[in-house]
Amino acid sequence: MESFDLLMSGFGTALxxxxxxxxxxGVLLGTFIGVLPGIxxxxxxxxxxxxxxxxxxxxxxxMFAGIYYGGMFGGSTTSILLNTPGESAAVVAAIEGNxxxxxxxxxxxxxxxxxxxxxxxxxxxxxxVLLAPTVAALAVGIGAPDYFAIMVLAFIAVTSVLGxxxxxxxxxxxxxxxxxxxxxxxxxxxxxxxxxxxxxxxGIDVVIVAVGLFAVGESLWVALHLRxxxxxxxxxxxxxxxxxxxxxxWKPWLRGPLIGFPFGALPAGGAExxxxxxxxxxxxxxxxxxxxxxxxxxxxxxxxxTASASAAGTLVSMLTLGLPTTAVAAVMLAAxxxxxxxxxxxxxxxxxxxxxxxxxxxxxxxxxxLVLNLPLAPVWAKLLKIPRPxxxxxxxxxxxxxxxxxxxxxxxxxxxxxxxxxxxxxRRYGLPVLPAVLGVILGPAAEQQMRRALQxxxxxxxxxxxxxxxxxxxxxxxxxxxxxxxNALRKRRAARV
Amino acid sequence: MKxxxxxxxxxxALTALAAVLLVPPLLSxxxxxxxxxxxxxxLVPNSPGGxxxxxxxxxVKSIEDSGLSSGIEVFNLPGAGGTVGLGRLVNERGNDKLIxxxxxxxxxxxxxxxxxxxxxxxxxxxxxxxxPDIVVVAKDSPYTDLAGLIAAWKATPGAVPxxxxxxxxxxxxxxxMLMAKAVGLAPRDVNYVPFDGGGELLASVLGGKVAFGVSxxxxxxxxxxxxxxxxxxxxxxxxxxxxxxxxxxxxxxxxDFTNWRGxxxxxGITDTARDRLVTLLTDLHGSGAWxxxxxxxxxxDAFQTGPEFGRFLAAENARVADVLRELGLA
Numbered sequence: 001m002e003s004f005d006l007l008m009s010g011f012g013t014a015l016x017x018x019x020x021x022x023x024x025x026g027v028l029l030g031t032f033i034g035v036l037p038g039i040x041x042x043x044x045x046x047x048x049x050x051x052x053x054x055x056x057x058x059x060x061x062x063m064f065a066g067i068y069y070g071g072m073f074g075g076s077t078t079s080i081l082l083n084t085p086g087e088s089a090a091v092v093a094a095i096e097g098n099x100x101x102x103x104x105x106x107x108x109x110x111x112x113x114x115x116x117x118x119x120x121x122x123x124x125x126x127x128x129v130l131l132a133p134t135v136a137a138l139a140v141g142i143g144a145p146d147y148f149a150i151m152v153l154a155f156i157a158v159t160s161v162l163g164x165x166x167x168x169x170x171x172x173x174x175x176x177x178x179x180x181x182x183x184x185x186x187x188x189x190x191x192x193x194x195x196x197x198x199x200x201x202x203g204i205d206v207v208i209v210a211v212g213l214f215a216v217g218e219s220l221w222v223a224l225h226l227r228x229x230x231x232x233x234x235x236x237x238x239x240x241x242x243x244x245x246x247x248x249x250w251k252p253w254l255r256g257p258l259i260g261f262p263f264g265a266l267p268a269g270g271a272e273x274x275x276x277x278x279x280x281x282x283x284x285x286x287x288x289x290x291x292x293x294x295x296x297x298x299x300x301x302x303x304x305x306t307a308s309a310s311a312a313g314t315l316v317s318m319l320t321l322g323l324p325t326t327a328v329a330a331v332m333l334a335a336x337x338x339x340x341x342x343x344x345x346x347x348x349x350x351x352x353x354x355x356x357x358x359x360x361x362x363x364x365x366x367x368x369x370l371v372l373n374l375p376l377a378p379v380w381a382k383l384l385k386i387p388r389p390x391x392x393x394x395x396x397x398x399x400x401x402x403x404x405x406x407x408x409x410x411x412x413x414x415x416x417x418x419x420x421x422x423x424x425x426x427r428r429y430g431l432p433v434l435p436a437v438l439g440v441i442l443g444p445a446a447e448q449q450m451r452r453a454l455q456x457x458x459x460x461x462x463x464x465x466x467x468x469x470x471x472x473x474x475x476x477x478x479x480x481x482x483x484x485x486x487n488a489l490r491k492r493r494a495a496r497v
Numbered sequence: 498m499k500x501x502x503x504x505x506x507x508x509x510a511l512t513a514l515a516a517v518l519l520v521p522p523l524l525s526x527x528x529x530x531x532x533x534x535x536x537x538x539x540l541v542p543n544s545p546g547g548x549x550x551x552x553x554x555x556x557v558k559s560i561e562d563s564g565l566s567s568g569i570e571v572f573n574l575p576g577a578g579g580t581v582g583l584g585r586l587v588n589e590r591g592n593d594k595l596i597x598x599x600x601x602x603x604x605x606x607x608x609x610x611x612x613x614x615x616x617x618x619x620x621x622x623x624x625x626x627x628x629p630d631i632v633v634v635a636k637d638s639p640y641t642d643l644a645g646l647i648a649a650w651k652a653t654p655g656a657v658p659x660x661x662x663x664x665x666x667x668x669x670x671x672x673x674m675l676m677a678k679a680v681g682l683a684p685r686d687v688n689y690v691p692f693d694g695g696g697e698l699l700a701s702v703l704g705g706k707v708a709f710g711v712s713x714x715x716x717x718x719x720x721x722x723x724x725x726x727x728x729x730x731x732x733x734x735x736x737x738x739x740x741x742x743x744x745x746x747x748x749x750x751x752x753d754f755t756n757w758r759g760x761x762x763x764x765g766i767t768d769t770a771r772d773r774l775v776t777l778l779t780d781l782h783g784s785g786a787w788x789x790x791x792x793x794x795x796x797x798d799a800f801q802t803g804p805e806f807g808r809f810l811a812a813e814n815a816r817v818a819d820v821l822r823e824l825g826l827a
Contacts, residue, residue, distance in 0.1 A: 046544070140704040184577075186691055189609040189665030189826050198584060201577035201610045267700035268693070321699065321720075327544075330694070333716075339793075346719050408574055409581070455690050456706055458655040 010356030014364050019062045026066020027368045034074020040087025041071030042327030057339040062361035069365045076113045082395050084215040088206040089271035089307040092279050096299030106381035109300050111241050114373045116304030121366030123257035124312025135265045136320035144453035145464050149473035151446035157280035172431045176439020199411035208403045209440045212416045213433045215399040217423020219392040249301040252282050256305030264313020271310040272441045278306040534777050537569045540597040542582025544575040552758045553598035559786035578606025587614035589763040593770035600758035605666030608821045621807040623778040624759035627799035628713045629733035630672045633726050643729045643748040658688040660707035662698045668756040672711045672732050674820045675752045684823045775802045
């Protein structure tokens with residue numbers, strides 16, 4: 001157990017009072033910054049980079065770990081309470097978390113998210129310690145056809161979140177896919193739906209779409225309807241998870257990381273797709289599916305654990321291969337280079353103190369996050385006691401700040417409100433909002449991987465199925481698709497006999 | 498519980514802590530300087546952590562550490578491959594308190610984004626650093642030298658996909674296109690697969706998904722040292738110390754290409770103002786802090802100022818436009 005000894009000495013590094021304090025400050029700062037919508041963990045780390053300039057490398061990276069986890073949790077906080085996802089990995093938390101908050105179960109949702117992040121961080125980091133070199137070697141073998149197969153699977157899983165009417169669900173998905181098309185074509189550099197505007201050339205940020213559809217659309221909808229109904233303030237309710245909540249959450253907390261970690265470790269994995277897959281899994285496995293969409297705690301617990309575990313997964317490829325697979329990892333990589341440290345296959349041998357100190361501090365960071373944020377959950381939840389007109393005015397304000405913060409462009413505000421009006425129209429005509437957000441996330445990724453796969457095979461369609469991994473995934477897709485049909489057939493036969 | 502919002506002492510204390518820690522780095526003060534440049538702002542046209550951002554922040558830190566100026570503010574205005582920031586810079590005609598960090602990528606973006614403003618509209622100040630691209634394959638690749646690769650490439654360009662870390666118009670895209678032209682292959686026939694940055698590309702090169710990769714050397718040094726990657730050639734005119742590979746020209750491909758980064762100012766500033774900025778950057782270049790940063794980041798010094806840098810910009814512009822025109826992008 002060589003790595004175990006190294007990890008223990010890593011704890012020795014991380015648990016000095018100075019480093020512990022740095023980790024705690026990192027978690028707090030990360031949470032506060034992450035709470036601002038539009039500022040995800042990547043921005044939080046980048047903005048706080050100067051704060052760490054005065055520190056020696058180990059201390060700086062311990063603080064980064066804190067900021068990272070804090071930022072992720074902060075993003076979910078606004079997602080749950082205000083229906084305003086702070087970053088794309090927190091979009092799923094809004095689906096069940098916000099209805100919970102509106103039913104007065106805001107602190108339960110936040111607690112489920114905090115413990116989910118704790119479980120995800122803990123399990124993810126453990127897997128990082130045990131599997132980093134193995135996973136890194138496997139991840140390199142995953143190519144475009146495999147990614148595309150996973151995207152197809154994700155699209156199939158999406159149908160479970162389409163809502164009650166398939167037609168409306170697909171209509172919403174199409175709206176999302178169209179929004180996802182906007183921008184320069186990554187492959188050829190041609191402009192699509194940009195109408196000659198430079199501001200649209202990079203496409204529309206997922207956070208702006210999510211905030212526009214969720215928060216702005218919702219606020220406008222409430223503004224239209226508030227006068228007809230008496231404005232009762234939202235109840236805050238009890239502050240702690242009940243036995244029933246725990247019984248329903250513990251399995252999702254454990255399942256989430258197993259979905260999130262491998263995705264994080266993949267060079268083009270990310271945190272968005274696994275969180276959606278986790279949501280679909282939880283919905284399918286839940287005993288009482290009727291509560292989904294109206295505040296099912298499983299829908300918060302699973303995806304949040306997934307998000308944190310995928311964050312740990314991204315460190316696999318960064319530390320072992322020097323591959324930054326997410327924006328945060330890229331910023332951290334830049335920070336490594338600032339200190340003259342070159343991440344890559346030799347990092348573990350060259351800088352063992354730093355690497356194991358960083359890994360140990362990830363453990364410390366998740367524990368601190370839980371310790372600091374569980375007591376804060378009811379405090380945050382009190383936000384909802386603000387009378388509704390002020391609350392929604394505040395949400396609109398924060399949504400605008402968030403959209404502006406994404407890249408500091410006034411044009412983004414315009415886009416935000418146009419999308420907000422689309423969100424309002426979707427609510428008016430009963431179109432579910434979630435598939436649209438999914439379309440924006442999945443569409444461009446799937447397109448890119450499919451075209452890349454076809455390019456690598458020089459246009460031959462076999463390029464989509466020429467790896468064992470992709471064939472296995474398509475087999476799973478076939479089973480998922482044919483299962484209901486096979487079941488129905490069996491029942492019909494049984495009925496005939 | 499009453500229906501009012503009460504701020505708990507804990508939350509108040511935490512907010513105060515955050516304010517105390519955050520405010521000092523956000524406020525800048527002091528105006529002592531030796532070159533007469535005060536209150537300078539540096540526009541970074543990509544997001545925090547990107548190449549232009551790191552160059553800008555490192556340069557500013559060296560300037561402040563050497564006492565050449567102080568209170569310099571760096572801000573990001575990302576978008577459309579840097580052309581959103583470029584548009585802003587060109588609009589700030591006559592503003593001698595603003596400079597923009599930029600590089601070769603912006604030259605190509607002007608064309609692919611059909612940007613109304615171009616680098617010809619700016620006042621060139623200085624080129625700071627350059628980074629050669631490398632032609633790289635995995636250690637188990639069938640290609641052991643550039644000649645073998647080029648022969649296979651010319652025979653069936655479609656079946657020899659090349660990966661790069663930039664979108665069309667960027668450095669990793671331009672380098673293989675220039676190589677193709679030099680060996681008599683039409684750029685349109687090149688099967689170029691763009692990846693999201695050098696990291697994702699590296700995985701594809703290591704996994705043998707692309708026949709070869711073209712990328713900046715920065716992120717790859719460690720992999721090369723570990724023997725996971727084989728460098729077939731470097732794109733610059735000179736060899737890179739510590740890398741066992743010939744230049745393209747030595748291998749019979751007449752291309753001399755490096756990715757570079759520098760600084761430009763808005764149009765219409767006075768000659769005195771321009772000279773002051775040039776002096777500031779020349780002093781930066783002479784400072785020990787900057788030389789140390791170059792070494793730490795593995796950057797190659799490529800210092801060049803004023804009119805000389807202006808001529809260089811014009812030449813690069815012509816070369817990029819030429820390639821992109823053949824691809825139907827300009």
